[in-house]
Amino acid sequence: MKIVLTNILLLALLFSMAAAQTDHKKSAPKAPASTVAKAQDYDGWVSDEKCGAKVDAECAKKCEALGVKMVFVNASDKSILPVANQQALKGHAGQHVKLKGKVENGVLTVDSVKPAGN
Helix, strand or coil: HHHHHHHHHHHHHHHEEEEEEEEHHCCCCCHHHCCCCEEEEEEEEECCCCCCCCCCCCHHHHHHHHCCCCEEEEECCEEEEECHHHHHCCCCCCCCCEEEEEEEEEEEEEEEEEECCC
């Protein structure tokens, strides 16, 4: 009789643990859907990764021709952002620009770019 009662209690304990684990999975918080980066407007300069924040238009143009990666130097804080889609900055080396893009994991993806004077 004691063995039957022990087995019943053991099964009840196992079922309650399984049910608690299932409830825990259902109530686990999900990541918010708004974690996707949104496009923003930026004001700054197109420079090359060698010169960085020391924007030199002639040097940037030469570096661009040599295949050196272009970076974006933010006008507000002089922070340097690597650019994922290099082709978007083609022809803007050394220029003050306004662009629209999004930053994810510290890398800027450019949607559009135009000279700052326009």
